Amino acid sequence: MIDLSHVSKAFGENHVLRDVNLTIDKGSSMVIIGGSGTGKSVLLKCILGLVPPDSGTITLDGQDVTKADRDAFLARFGMLFQGAALFDSLPVWQNVAFRLLRGSLKKPRDEARAVAIEKLRRVGLKPDVADRLPAELSGGMQKRVGLARAIAAEPEIIFFDEPTTGLDPIMAGVINELIREIVTEMGATAMTITHDMTSVRAIADRVAMLHDGVIQWTGPVSQLDSSGDPYVDQFISGRAEGPIEAVR
Template sequence: MTQTPMIRMSGVEKAFGSKTVLRGVDLEVAKGESLVIIGGSGTGKSVTLKCVLGIIHPDAGEIEIGGAPATRRNREALLSRFGMLFQGGALFDSMTVWENVAFRMRHGHGRLPRAQAREIAIEKLRRVGLTPETADLFPAELSGGMQKRVGLARAIATNPEIIFFDEPTTGLDPIMAGVINDLIRELVTEMGATAMTITHDMTSVRAIADRVAMIHEGKIRWQGDVEEMDRTDDPYVDQFIHGKAEGPIAAIR
C-alpha cells in the first residue's frame, strides 16, 4: 500500500492581479523526505512555499498535509506541526537569543513556563553548536553564521513534523554555508522530519536534498532524486544547475 504523502499539492494556481505566478503545481513530498525546490527568481518558489504554509491562499487546486486538506479553518492546527528557517534568520532584535528560540513555546498554543522554555531553548542551541552563554545575548551581538544557527534552533524548538527552509545559506561565506547545510541535513535526518527547501545554491541542493523539483513559469518542470539531477537531459535543468548563460531559460526572458 502506498504511503500517504506528508505534503501534496495538486493543480495549485495563484495570481496577483494580472500576473499569474503558479499555473498548476503538482508536487508530493513523502514523510521523512527532504525536497528542494529550485528555479530562477520570480518563477514561483516562494509562492509555492507560502501556499503550503498557509500564508498565501491559492486561487485553485488542493493542498494536503498528512492526507488532510489544508484550509483556512485548520491553519492554526497545521502551523503547530511546522518549523521554519527564514531567509536572513528573521530574529526579533528586542529579544534575547533564548527568547527567540522559545518564542512559540512561550506565545503559542500550550505555552510553557519561562524556566522550562529557557531550558529547552538552551538545549536546542547546544544542538546547533552554540554554548549556553549565547542564550542571553541579543541577535545584534552575533555573527551572521551564529544568527542562522539561532534561526535553525528556533525552527526545531518544538520538534516539528515538517520544516521549511527559505534560502538557508543566503549571506553566508562558503565555509559557514557548508556548516549550515551539514547541520540541516543532520537535524532533519535525526528528527525524521519532512523538509521542504527553496534555494538558488546548488551546493545546498546537493547537501540537503533527497529529491529535487525545478519550477519554471509556475509549473514543475522536472523532479527526481538528487542523484538524477546531473544526469537529466532536460535543457532547463541543465542550464540552471550549471549556470549557463545560453539556453531555453535565457531565450524566453
C-alpha cells in the first residue's frame, strides 16, 4: 500500500534519510524502530507529504504522494501524536470530532458528537469524559482521547508516533492492546514509530530498523530476536557496546 524507493532527505549537511527502501502492505502493522535522531519522524513526514524527499519516490496505492490532491490524500490518514497533541481550549468530544466538524468530512454537530462519544467508548472512556477539557484528564486518558481522534474518521491508514511515551507500564500495555485491537477491527494499515520494545512485540506484524538514515534490517516480528543483524541485536538488548554509538 505504501512504497518508498531510494528515498533520501538532507537538511543542509545533515543527511537524515539515505536511500531508504521500504514497503508496507495493505492491512499490515509496520513498526519502525531506532534511536532518537535516526530519521524516524522525518520518514513519517515524507510519507505524509509534509516534507518533500530530495530524491526517490513515495507512493500510496501506486500514486506519488507529492502529486496527490492534498485534502483527499490526508483524509485517508489518522494520526496519534506523541504527546496526544490535544487542543487545550476544546472539550474532549470536539477534539475527537475535530475532522468531522470541518472540511470535506464535515458532519452535523450532533452527529459528530455522537461519533466522538462512540469512539471514546471504544477506547474505554465513559460519555461523561466528552465535555471535560484535556487538562482535566490524566496522561493515559489524554492518550486514549488522541487514539479516539485518530480513528474518528475511519481512516485507511493510521500512524502512531511513540504511542506509549510518558505512560506507566500498565497504561502502556492498555494502549498497546487497544492499538492492536483497533487496527485489526478496522483492517487498517498501520505504521508506528517507537523505541519501546514492549510496544514493538505487542503491535507489529513487521519491523524495520532505521539507523543513521538507513534501513538496516526489515522482517517479521517473529524473527526480531534471531535477525542476525548487529544493529537490531544491540538495540533490542539495550547494550552500550556495538555498532550503534551511544551519545555521551
